[in-house]
Amino acid sequence: MAGAEFWYEFASTYSYPAVLRVGALAEARGVSLVWRPFLLGPIFAAQGWRDSPFNIYPAKGRYMWRDVARTCEAMGVPFRRPEPFPQPSLLAARVALALQGEARAAFSRDVYMAEFGRGLSIADRAMLASLLAACNVDPEATLARAESDANKAALKAECARAAEIGIVGAPSIVTGDGEVFWGNDRLEQGLDWASGRH
């Protein structure tokens, strides 16, 4: 079975519509998907950015907010601008990485829906615990595993790997032969490539 990696960052606006679409798109192409949460912070810092480029460059920010709102409207999903933006995503990323397989995917989707659909704070430990419970995993055990030294180191390694692959933004599809496709609007192209349809 063909495979691809789906790299996402919980603070990323365009990752929100992407997580809602990517599962069905991969399945339709017979592509097995590995969900890889990471942090864009280190990649942005390497470019000299200490904040989201959408805050640093207000014109790009204005464009992005309108564009994501249009995209969500077309999909029929709610969209709210979280405050503050970007949301602190470290804890959510650690928790997602501490999960495996479908639990990771389900929890990740729920985090985005809480953040961009309901405007909740994803740095809120109790909120994340309630999402975990809804995914039928033990909240306290998962949070403890998420904050273990081993899991913290694993997330750092994921961030280093993202930079090494050449990932410059989220979401990104990475194929087995090392191609990177960046953006919610490139999911189809990346998954087509992964399935050998290019």
Added chain:
Amino acid sequence: MAGAEFWYEFASTYSYPAVLRVGALAEARGVSLVWRPFLLGPIFAAQGWRDSPFNIYPAKGRYMWRDVARTCEAMGVPFRRPEPFPQPSLLAARVALALQGEARAAFSRDVYMAEFGRGLSIADRAMLASLLAACNVDPEATLARAESDANKAALKAECARAAEIGIVGAPSIVTGDGEVFWGNDRLEQGLDWASGRH
């Protein structure tokens, strides 16, 4: 008939596949297209950039070159990286603006094909003159009109208008109700919007 504006910058890599696609996409949707050449330089300068962001941020540059090469390969069109990049696009933009209607569109497509298909310098006056001749317009008269004070002022006004609209990159589709769709991969969405299909 529904209408839309197609804003493009001759130095822009993603505008190359876009100019080759946009005409047929607009026609298929019954959208009348106005081609509006402009310069990104003033918009980038307002963000503190004195060069292409693809040069300022090498990781984004590496991603972009691979991405555009893949896009062109999928379209079956040649792609060469022009040297230097970005190409000085002022003269080509002035000439395009001095033309009207289909002559502007045809000349613009030819400039991109020379630049990104054959690797020619678009700052070369003689090269632009030969493209004008191939479009059946008088090269010397057009170049003289292009470099008139009135046309220079008109291009400056176009750049100011682009910033005012909220254009942050090229290519961009701008609809009658003021929506901006940025990117070669958003042409369909922008033209759908313009045609009332959203």
